[in-house]
Amino acid sequence: MKSFTYERASTPAAAAAAASRRRGTKFIAGGTNLLDLMKLEIETPLHLIDVNGLALDKIEPMPDGGLRIGALVRNTDLAADQRVRQDYAVLSRALVAGASGQLRNKATTAGNLLQRTRCPYFYDTNQPCNKRQPGSGCAAIGGFSRSLAVIGASETCIATHPSDMAVAMRVLDATVETVRPDGETRRIPLADFYRLPAGTPHLETVLENGELITSVALPKPPGGRHVYHKVRDRASYAFALVSVALILQPDGDGRVALGGVAPRPWRVEAAEAELPHGAKAVAAALLAGAKPTEENAFKLPLTERTLGAALIEARA
Amino acid sequence: MPRSNESYPGEPEIKSVTEFAMTRRRLLLGTAATIALTSVQTAARAQSDTAGDPTILKVTFTVNGAARQLTLDTRTTLLDALREHLSLTGPKKGCDHGQCGACTVIVNGRRINACLSLAVMHEGDSITTIEGLGTPQTLHPMQAAFVKHDGYQCGYCTPGQICSAVAVLGEIKAGIPSHVTTDLAAQPAINDAEIRERMSGNICRCGAYSNILEAITEVAGREA
Numbered sequence: 001m002k003s004f005t006y007e008r009a010s011t012p013a014a015a016a017a018a019a020s021r022r023r024g025t026k027f028i029a030g031g032t033n034l035l036d037l038m039k040l041e042i043e044t045p046l047h048l049i050d051v052n053g054l055a056l057d058k059i060e061p062m063p064d065g066g067l068r069i070g071a072l073v074r075n076t077d078l079a080a081d082q083r084v085r086q087d088y089a090v091l092s093r094a095l096v097a098g099a100s101g102q103l104r105n106k107a108t109t110a111g112n113l114l115q116r117t118r119c120p121y122f123y124d125t126n127q128p129c130n131k132r133q134p135g136s137g138c139a140a141i142g143g144f145s146r147s148l149a150v151i152g153a154s155e156t157c158i159a160t161h162p163s164d165m166a167v168a169m170r171v172l173d174a175t176v177e178t179v180r181p182d183g184e185t186r187r188i189p190l191a192d193f194y195r196l197p198a199g200t201p202h203l204e205t206v207l208e209n210g211e212l213i214t215s216v217a218l219p220k221p222p223g224g225r226h227v228y229h230k231v232r233d234r235a236s237y238a239f240a241l242v243s244v245a246l247i248l249q250p251d252g253d254g255r256v257a258l259g260g261v262a263p264r265p266w267r268v269e270a271a272e273a274e275l276p277h278g279a280k281a282v283a284a285a286l287l288a289g290a291k292p293t294e295e296n297a298f299k300l301p302l303t304e305r306t307l308g309a310a311l312i313e314a315r316a
Numbered sequence: 317m318p319r320s321n322e323s324y325p326g327e328p329e330i331k332s333v334t335e336f337a338m339t340r341r342r343l344l345l346g347t348a349a350t351i352a353l354t355s356v357q358t359a360a361r362a363q364s365d366t367a368g369d370p371t372i373l374k375v376t377f378t379v380n381g382a383a384r385q386l387t388l389d390t391r392t393t394l395l396d397a398l399r400e401h402l403s404l405t406g407p408k409k410g411c412d413h414g415q416c417g418a419c420t421v422i423v424n425g426r427r428i429n430a431c432l433s434l435a436v437m438h439e440g441d442s443i444t445t446i447e448g449l450g451t452p453q454t455l456h457p458m459q460a461a462f463v464k465h466d467g468y469q470c471g472y473c474t475p476g477q478i479c480s481a482v483a484v485l486g487e488i489k490a491g492i493p494s495h496v497t498t499d500l501a502a503q504p505a506i507n508d509a510e511i512r513e514r515m516s517g518n519i520c521r522c523g524a525y526s527n528i529l530e531a532i533t534e535v536a537g538r539e540a
Contacts, residue, residue, distance in 0.1 A: 031433055101494075184414055
């Protein structure tokens with residue numbers, strides 16, 4: 001691990017300002033992804049700002065009937081919150097489908113959104129990777145691509161976003177709330193938060209230099225049946241090959257997003273009109289234009305079947 | 317060729333099993349020191365391409381009930397602080413990337429991977445390692461159950477398994493749901509599926525899982 005200096009943040013705005021002033025600064029909260037990457041020298045910050053002391057660990061009701069989740073709320077606490085279990089069950093289900101108990105006790109809401117891909121070539125510093133080293137190439141294309149993206153990827157990167165939580169938040173129409181180095185705050189719909197890789201896969205979100213996530217806001221409870229169905233290589237503690245976040249209303253309308261198939265939580269609102277027509281129609285609309293590799297083409301039929309299973313569960 | 321009871325030049329003469337154990341202990345500590353020295357040298361090399369000297373900070377926390385103050389390189393993980401600076405070698409370094417759970421300790425009542433946490437981020441925290449759960453004379457009920465049910469083979473993952481298991485029963489009692497919890501509105505059950513799922517962050521390369529499950533189930537039953 002490269003050496004780094006360390007400070008504890010006093011306020012969110014001061015943390016953002018400090019991060020923008022100093023080259024090579026990273027925020028650290030749970031650290032479960034950042035430290036892993038620092039040990040491998042994939043991340044090499046010169047300075048860490050520890051944000052754990054900021055009072056961003058509350059889950060609070062909002063005037064519009066929604067819920068504001070502090071950036072530092074741990075994954076365990078978010079999954080266990082009574083309001084989340086009752087009104088946003090898809091979020092609880094997605095959280096407990098990810099990582100291990102130890103990791104969920106440390107991992108934070110904002111950190112979960114900002115975790116990096118688990119593409120094996122991003123992790124292997126002997127291999128070219130446009131995300132890790134812009135312009136170096138992509139060893140995943142034509143390589144071992146079984147776990148990688150089938151849609152939304154580009155000719156420079158086929159990495160997936162690994163989060164389960166973000167898929168549920170996408171289907172819940174969550175909004176990311178931030179503070180910028182000048183002290184101004186802004187609200188970014190999660191739909192606009194992640195960039196697709198195009199020619200710049202190292203730029204993963206629309207966050208600006210120094211900008212700090214302070215909370216994630218959920219609109220008022222959407223009602224309906226909530227299902228998070230995750231398919232993976234092991235029964236527990238593995239990243240998704242395909243996952244489905246589904247909210248189904250009694251009249252057959254609903255919302256659906258996919259994990260494990262794209263560089264961001266994959267939601268196509270137009271596909272939701274197909275929900276009354278069944279999994280095949282929804283999957284076809286969600287994955288229209290998919291460009292799988294030979295190794296991960298199985299994700300297309302797997303998506304349809306996972307959707308089918310989720311629909312059965314939601315209608316049960 | 318020297319006979320087996322002869323000493324090599326420079327090797328301490330060992331007169332008893334107790335002394336052998338002591339010598340082995342010193343040898344292991346010596347090895348650890350050598351590794352630590354190597355790390356310092358590696359760190360020194362790393363400086364040339366970061367243009368930054370190692371940053372040294374003080375941190376104070378409580379370990380197994382005792383206040384400890386350490387002066388550490390910011391890069392020191394909680395696991396390395398416990399093992400290399402406080403000689404608490406119960407928490408094990410398995411993968412060092414949060415994948416195996418051998419380093420599991422309990423911080424402020426919650427189990428975490430000590431390898432994925434910086435020591436300087438634990439100012440004021442209360443840390444419990446396997447050494448703080450029980451002693452050979454007064455085993456924690458979970459330690460006693462692992463012994464009774466033979467919940468290990470090589471034993472390397474065991475301290476992490478036991479710390480995790482103690483915390484798992486607390487998590488179920490606190491009503492924290494898991495991936496296999498059927499009803500999110502209900503109190504999670506204590507059954508095989510729940511325990512297996514909740515223990516999935518602790519890998520046992522020897523495959524002692526069924527005996528680990530029996531040990532945890534017994535303690536859970538006793539507590540219920």
